[in-house]
Amino acid sequence: MIERQHGEVGGLPDQDWSLRVTQVYRRVEGEWLVVHRHADPLVHPVDLDRAAALARG
Template sequence: MHWYMTQADELTALVRRTSDAAKAFIRGDVRSYVELLPHAGDYTLMPPYGEVRHGFDHSDASLAATARWFQGGEAELEVVRVDRSGDLAVIAAVERQRGVVGGLPEQDWSLRVTLVFRFEDGDWKLVHRHADPLVHPIDHERLSVLARGASRPDGPQ
């Protein structure tokens, strides 16, 4: 913690950075996103569409590809909870997003997110991000379809 900031001030600043990063990301401004939320070397991502990833690819090619995928939009961070214990901080939130992603028409891309940060080398580094699209309630049957990886109720188990 910086000597001149209280823990509450520091968490408020981290939430503001996280909000600004979400806005930059949906616009395709990946470089600003990375500047706002530096990733730890042992970063993990649990993206909304499945496969867990380890590490963050900072290469120009990867950042450019991500920037092309996220073609514009708006985001607001709706904070559900913020906690800190020692050098770890957790933000649970809903990223209320609308934009053009992956060439699809503009639509709602809101996500529930849990972000874990670790304070190291004088800054908060993103250690883990988990995101899912279950912002809108679904019934048990639809959940079972998603859980087994099917696309419809009578799909494979």
């Protein structure tokens, strides 16, 4: 899913802080629980050069 949000952080101007999110749920005694959550800022398309730079660290 995409969590869309924006805000001011560290004195910087208001900006997009949307995240690409993966969540894994498990049903326990009739209730859904989140058992894993991962989020990263790669909501916007990334070109091949940028993807390669990210992969290199």
